[in-house]
Amino acid sequence: MEAAILREPGKPLEITEVKLSAPGPREVLVRTAAAGVCRSDLHFADGAWPHPMPTVLGHEAAGVVEAVGSDVMHVKPGDHVITFFTVFCGTCEFCVSGRPSLCVDPSTKRGKHAEPRLSLPDGTPVNQFINLSAFAEQMLIHENACVAIDKAMPLDRAALLGCAVITGAGAIFHDSKVQPGDTVAVIGAGGIGLSAINAAKIAGAGTIIAIDPVPEKRALALKMGATHALDAGDADVAKQVLKLTGGGAHYAIEAVGRSNTAELAWNILRRGGTATILGMIAPGNTVNIPGHTFLSGKKLQGSSLGSTRFPIDMPRLVKMYLDGLLDLDTMVAERIRLEDVNDALEKLRKGDTARSVILFE
Known part of the structure; x- marks a missing residue:
C-alpha cells in the first residue's frame, strides 16, 4: 500500500x-x-x-x-x-x-x-x-x-470526528459541562477550536467568543456559532473579553498549544471559571499562573480528546451531523x-x- x-x-x-x-x-x-x-x-x-x-x-x-x-x-x-x-x-x-x-x-x-x-x-x-x-x-x-457508525455519514466528514471534533466538542460537553446561557471563550479557531465553538452553540451558550489572529478563521468561527470574534494579536484582547462578558468567561478553551495562550485562557476567566487546555504545549515549556489568582476560585485543567467516551459519543456526534446540528x-x-x-x-x-x-x- x-x-x-x-x-x-x-x-x-x-x-x-x-x-x-x-x-x-x-x-x-x-x-x-x-x-x-x-x-x-x-x-x-x-x-x-x-x-x-x-x-x-x-x-x-x-x-x-x-x-x-x-x-x-x-x-x-x-x-x-x-x-x-x-x-x-x-x-x-x-x-x-x-x-x-x-x-x-x-x-x-x-x-x-x-x-x-x-x-x-x-x-x-x-x-x-x-x-x-x-x-x-x-x-x-x-x-x-x-x-x-451509520453508513449514511459521509466518511470525509466522519474523519474529523476522530480528533478535532471529539476534542473540541468533548471539552464543551464533558470537561466544561456548559449550560444554556453560559459564556464561553475559545482561543484558536482551527479544527479543534471551531468544534468547541459549534458545540458551545449546541449546548446553548449565551455568548461565544472566538479569539484568533487570522481574519478568515474568525469569519469561520462566526459562521459556526461564535457571537463575537476578536483578534488574538490585539494587545488588549484580554480586556476586550472581560468587557464583553461583564467580568470574564465562565469557560475558556485553549486550542492552540502555547504557553501564552494557556495563560490567556486563565486571565479571561471570571471568578470561579474554568480553563481547559486542549493544545499540545511542547515539552520544556511551562505555564505561569500568578499564585494569588487561585483565591478567585478559578480552575485550570487539561484534557485528552475532550474526555470522550468513544463508543458512546462518536455515534451521537454522527447523529448530530445527520440531524443538522453539528457543522x-x-x-x-x-x-x-x-x-x-x-x-x-x-x-x-x-x-x-x-x-x-x-x-x-
Missing part, C-alpha cells in the same frame, strides 16, 4: 510503499477513506514532539473494515468506522471509571518481539504513529481504536490527495487553513 512516511523530523513526508501484517486476534484491517491533516501531525513532523522513526503520520481518519482478527467482537467487514488514537483496553482503572481517553494499557499493542504491524518492503519495521498511522491506504489497528462541512477547507500532504502541512505552519482532508480512492 502507499503511505506517507516520516523518516526524519523537519523533512518532507515521503510517499512510498509500506507493508501491513495480517490482522492479529483483536486487530482490524481498515481501508482508509479519508484522513484529516491535523496540527498534532505537524508537531511530530517538525520535531517539537519526539516519536520513533521511521513512522507513518496521521491520526484523524475514517474508513471501511476489510478484515478482522479471530477475537474481534465489535466490528465486522463492511462496517464504516471512525478511528481514534487513544485506543482503550476496557478493563483498567481509567476505562472502568468512564475515562477511556486516559488509557495507556500496553495490551492494545503488539508485543515487543512480535512482528510489527507496519514495515518497509525490505523488512525494516515502521513505527505505528499513536496506534493508527492514517496517512496510508490501509490501517491495521486494535478493535478498540475504532467504532462503527462539519464548514470545517473542511480542501480535499486533497495523499501526494499533497506536505502542502497541507505547510499551510498549517502558516496558520491559514482550517482542515485539509486527504481522500483515498
Whole structure:
C-alpha cells in the first residue's frame, strides 16, 4: 500500500510503499477513506514532539473494515468506522471509571518481539504513529481504536470526528459541562477550536467568543456559532473579553498549544471559571499562573480528546451531523490527495487553513 512516511523530523513526508501484517486476534484491517491533516501531525513532523522513526503520520481518519482478527467482537467487514488514537483496553482503572481517553494499557499493542504491524518492503519495521498511522491506504489497528457508525455519514466528514471534533466538542460537553446561557471563550479557531465553538452553540451558550489572529478563521468561527470574534494579536484582547462578558468567561478553551495562550485562557476567566487546555504545549515549556489568582476560585485543567467516551459519543456526534446540528462541512477547507500532504502541512505552519482532508480512492 502507499503511505506517507516520516523518516526524519523537519523533512518532507515521503510517499512510498509500506507493508501491513495480517490482522492479529483483536486487530482490524481498515481501508482508509479519508484522513484529516491535523496540527498534532505537524508537531511530530517538525520535531517539537519526539516519536520513533521511521513512522507513518496521521491520526484523524475514517474508513471501511476489510478484515478482522479471530477475537474481534465489535466490528465486522463492511462496517464504516471512525478511528481514534487513544485506543482503550476496557478493563483498567481509567476505562472502568468512564475515562477511556486516559488509557495507556500496553495490551492494545503488539508485543515487543512480535512482528510489527507496519514495515518497509525490505523488512525494516515502521513505527505505528499513536496506534493508527492514517496517512496510508490501509490501517491495521486494535478493535478498540475504532467504532462503527451509520453508513449514511459521509466518511470525509466522519474523519474529523476522530480528533478535532471529539476534542473540541468533548471539552464543551464533558470537561466544561456548559449550560444554556453560559459564556464561553475559545482561543484558536482551527479544527479543534471551531468544534468547541459549534458545540458551545449546541449546548446553548449565551455568548461565544472566538479569539484568533487570522481574519478568515474568525469569519469561520462566526459562521459556526461564535457571537463575537476578536483578534488574538490585539494587545488588549484580554480586556476586550472581560468587557464583553461583564467580568470574564465562565469557560475558556485553549486550542492552540502555547504557553501564552494557556495563560490567556486563565486571565479571561471570571471568578470561579474554568480553563481547559486542549493544545499540545511542547515539552520544556511551562505555564505561569500568578499564585494569588487561585483565591478567585478559578480552575485550570487539561484534557485528552475532550474526555470522550468513544463508543458512546462518536455515534451521537454522527447523529448530530445527520440531524443538522453539528457543522462539519464548514470545517473542511480542501480535499486533497495523499501526494499533497506536505502542502497541507505547510499551510498549517502558516496558520491559514482550517482542515485539509486527504481522500483515498
